[in-house]
Structure formats: structure tokens, C-alpha cells
Amino acid sequence: MPNLIAIVGRPNVGKSAVFNRIAGKRIAIVHDEPGVTRDRVSATVDWHGESFELVDTGGIGLLKGEKTDDPITKAALVQVQVAVESAQVIILVVDAKEGLMPLDREVADQLREAGKPVVIAVNKVDNRSNEPAAGEFDALGFESVCHLSAMHDTGIKPLVKTALRYLPEAEQASVPESGEGEPPMSTPEPLKLAIVGRPNVGKSSIINSLIRSDRVIVNDMPGTTRDAVDVPFTVETEGRHQDFLLIDTAGLRKRARIGDSLEFYSAKRAETSIGRADLALLVLDAEMGITEQDKKIGDLITKRKKACIVLVNKWDLVEPHLSEARKEERKRRKKRTGQSTEADKPMLTLAEFGEWVQEQLFFLSYAPVIFSSAKSGFNLDRLLEVIRYVQDQWQQTVPTALLNRVLHEAIEQQQPVSVTGERLKFYYATQKQTAPPTFLLFVNRDELLSEAYTKYLAREIRNAFGFEGCPITLIAKPRPRAVDPIREDEAGKVSKGSKPTAKAGISKRSGRQRKR
Numbered sequence: 001m002p003n004l005i006a007i008v009g010r011p012n013v014g015k016s017a018v019f020n021r022i023a024g025k026r027i028a029i030v031h032d033e034p035g036v037t038r039d040r041v042s043a044t045v046d047w048h049g050e051s052f053e054l055v056d057t058g059g060i061g062l063l064k065g066e067k068t069d070d071p072i073t074k075a076a077l078v079q080v081q082v083a084v085e086s087a088q089v090i091i092l093v094v095d096a097k098e099g100l101m102p103l104d105r106e107v108a109d110q111l112r113e114a115g116k117p118v119v120i121a122v123n124k125v126d127n128r129s130n131e132p133a134a135g136e137f138d139a140l141g142f143e144s145v146c147h148l149s150a151m152h153d154t155g156i157k158p159l160v161k162t163a164l165r166y167l168p169e170a171e172q173a174s175v176p177e178s179g180e181g182e183p184p185m186s187t188p189e190p191l192k193l194a195i196v197g198r199p200n201v202g203k204s205s206i207i208n209s210l211i212r213s214d215r216v217i218v219n220d221m222p223g224t225t226r227d228a229v230d231v232p233f234t235v236e237t238e239g240r241h242q243d244f245l246l247i248d249t250a251g252l253r254k255r256a257r258i259g260d261s262l263e264f265y266s267a268k269r270a271e272t273s274i275g276r277a278d279l280a281l282l283v284l285d286a287e288m289g290i291t292e293q294d295k296k297i298g299d300l301i302t303k304r305k306k307a308c309i310v311l312v313n314k315w316d317l318v319e320p321h322l323s324e325a326r327k328e329e330r331k332r333r334k335k336r337t338g339q340s341t342e343a344d345k346p347m348l349t350l351a352e353f354g355e356w357v358q359e360q361l362f363f364l365s366y367a368p369v370i371f372s373s374a375k376s377g378f379n380l381d382r383l384l385e386v387i388r389y390v391q392d393q394w395q396q397t398v399p400t401a402l403l404n405r406v407l408h409e410a411i412e413q414q415q416p417v418s419v420t421g422e423r424l425k426f427y428y429a430t431q432k433q434t435a436p437p438t439f440l441l442f443v444n445r446d447e448l449l450s451e452a453y454t455k456y457l458a459r460e461i462r463n464a465f466g467f468e469g470c471p472i473t474l475i476a477k478p479r480p481r482a483v484d485p486i487r488e489d490e491a492g493k494v495s496k497g498s499k500p501t502a503k504a505g506i507s508k509r510s511g512r513q514r515k516r
Ligand code: GDP
Pocket: 197, 198, 199, 200, 201, 202, 203, 204, 205, 206, 252, 313, 314, 315, 316, 317, 372, 373, 374, 375, 376
């Protein structure tokens, strides 16, 4: 279970701004287009080599349709409950401009009672005039009070540093590192990576370029990489090490000698490699476009439920044409009278190409698309970053309470359609396993969960928690006997005997509203 830091606070104090400052860059990593960070509630953050799960409770517990005298108070308190349940450290965000509010005190009292470490984040200290107000938050009685401005990106580092000090593993991490050259700390099970694709797309060249990268340490190699079938290597970025096993590299070379039955052997090899891998890197040739065989290999990756990154290689061959095309397009635009349609527009940016690739490989839409050149080295560093990022996603564990709240909201927004007249009812959900991320949904009758609705729920889980590069599997299970049903009538009222035994049951009452 990863370390979890939760952000709580009254509405409008800037919780999501603080969340984005801490996690934003990491989330954006798999998208080539800047500014397409997703609005989500949880992110795996790698902070200078330390990894933790950050949860934005923003909006959680804003009770839709809840009839209460003081919904805001209630909302804030529900959030705190969720955070306290699952987090090791809590960041309580307060607003320097507004000053200390009664609700801040109430939330702080609750947190104190729960005995979890709390860091007060006094946000909106945008200028000196706000500083006097910031001092009054010492009255909340917590040792750690950090002043910051999420808007101006000041004070974020000290805040995270302070929060990390309270994490259980922080003590070990802060022990001075022993002598240089020692084997780096890393996860026990290295991620198995397979590089697959048609012949001549550049798989071997990519391996060779990666192995030459300064950030890649090839471990334990007797002789050269030439003889090895599986090549263990470590990627080092920002002081953090991650272990990988590049599988089946010998297959790549053998195949090169086979000659005329190239396609057959390469397909066979891809199949075996994908079966053994956790993460498949599907290499395409930018110049050749996407062929049927590329699609077949892609299909295999999804069928075997493997993590995937699509790498469009040989970008160096396309880029000059693209520059030309961009120039042409600019000229045309000058002349144009405004009758062109969207369909006439040529693809000129990486983002547009990325979208096109994802359309072609629609069944692999979870895979981030990267453009690279093994020849010039273009984007190979980025590829390493994305591999590392997807590994984190592959091993991400979602707290049960959060998962249920996200699913509850999804169900609220779009109820399942009943074909047979019998309504599908949900009880609760839980993450059964990581790698691949698999969730169990307890329902009244599993056969009522349609494929379309399963896809919808998986999409909502992805929107909330990312899982970039990973397939998401949902398994419907008939409710275990131990769980009481949450019966609801048409008006959404919880009927008698409906108290969920599972703490995090999906009930209409515990719903939350997220700003999107
Ligand atoms: P594999 O069959 O997929 O392993 O492909 P190889 O790595 O053997 O590459 C096939 C050919 O493409 C070789 O001639 C490489 O030099 C060439 N190649 C590989 N990557 C690139 C690239 O990014 N740009 C260009 N221009 N050529 C490349």
C-alpha cells in the first residue's frame, strides 16, 4: 500500500490548486499536448525520488440533494472522514485572505482527535499584505504551518518536504545514502518490458539507443548485451531508481536473420513476448503509417491485458516533410477565403498525429502515444519518463473509500439502463489487484452489468485515478451474503435495513459532486 497524503479544507481555499502544484506535472507527463492535465482526485507523485499517493478530497462529500441546514459544514466533515480513513498525513488547506474561520477550527479538532499528522497549508499568501493574517493559523495548534501561494507557485516545496517528514518511510529515506556505486534502492519485482512491432520499425535500434542513455544503467551484464535474452536495467531520474527487465532481446536479433519468413516469426515473437511482459512498447514506423499487422499486435496487447505505450519511431523521416507542410499551410491560410472544413486541415502537430494514432488504434486508447527517433535520439528521454510513469500507474492502489465515491458519482450521473425490467443495483467496489488494475463490483446480479456500462464505469475510474497506459478490468460479482443491500426506491430514499456494512458502500447519501 503506497503512502497516502490527503488534502482537505473548506471549499474555495484552493485545495485543487495545491494538488495540481504538487502533482500536476507528473500527471501531464504522458500527454504530448501541454494543458491537458486531467481533473482527478488522486495521483501518484514522485517527489525527488520519494513516491506517494496524493488525494485531493476537493468536492468529496458535497452532498448532492442533501437536505441539511449547513451543507458546507457537513461536506467538509465528510471529506475529513474519508481522508482520515485512508491517509498517513493530512494537509489542511486554509485561506490567508479570509483568515481563520470557525469551520477550519472544527475540521482541525476532528483531525486532532483522529491522531493523524497534520500540516497546515496557509494558501493565498500571495503578497506581504497577507502575511499577518497567515500567523493566526498557529492557533489551530499544529506544529507544522507552511505559508504558500498555489497561484504563484511559492512555498510548495517546503510544504511537501514537511508532509514527507511524517510519512512512515521518510525516516528510512532520510538516512544518509551509503557509499556511491552501491546498488540503488528499487522495487523488488522489476517491471517486464517487451519491445514489439513489425520488422524494421526500429525495435533493435531503440534498445541500443536506450542502453546507451546516461540515465540507463544496464545491470549485471556478463559480456555484452548481444548474448542476453533478458536484459535487466535500471532507470535513474531525479535521484530515483526503477528496475526493469527488457525481455526477449535475443528474439529481435535472431529474427533479423530469418529473412523471408520475417512476418511470421515476428508475429510469433510478439505473441510470446507480450505474454511474458507487464508493459509492451508497441513500435510503429512513422513513415509507413499504421498497418494491419500493427493493429493485430495492438489487439494482442489488449487481449492479454498488458500495459502499453505506443511509440511512433523514425520521426526524423517525417519531421522535415511536416515543417514543409506547416509552411504551406501558413501560406494557404493567408490566401484562404474561409471555406475550408475541418477535414481539409492537414495534421501538423504532434498532438494531432497522436490523436490520429489513437483513433486508428482505438481499442488501445489507454496507451499514451510518443514520437521518437532512435536515429537522432529524439524523445528517448521522454520515453524513459513515460515508462516509469506507466509503471507507477500499473502498481497504483486506489483507496476503497475514494473508489466508491467516484463510482457513486458516476452512477448518479448516468444510471444503468435496464433491458429486462430488472434494475442493476450496486453495493460496493474494491480494487482486487494491481498489475493489471482489476476491480470487483458487488451488484445484485452480475449478468445485468452490460458491456457498455462497464466501459462507462472504467472510463470514470480512469478520469479520476489516471491509470494511463494500463487496461482497467471490472468484474461484477453477486453481492456476498455478509453485505446488506442498500435498497433504494425511485426517489432515492434509503429504505429500512439498508445500512451498508461495508464502510465505503456506494450509497446515494454519500455522494459527492466534483467540479469538472
Ligand atoms: P527492428 O526490425 O524493428 O528491430 O528494426 P531495426 O532496429 O533493425 O531498424 C530497421 C532499420 O530502420 C535500420 O536500418 C535502422 O537503422 C532504421 N531505423 C531505426 N530507427 C530509426 C529512426 O528513428 N530513424 C531512421 N531514419 N531510421 C531508423
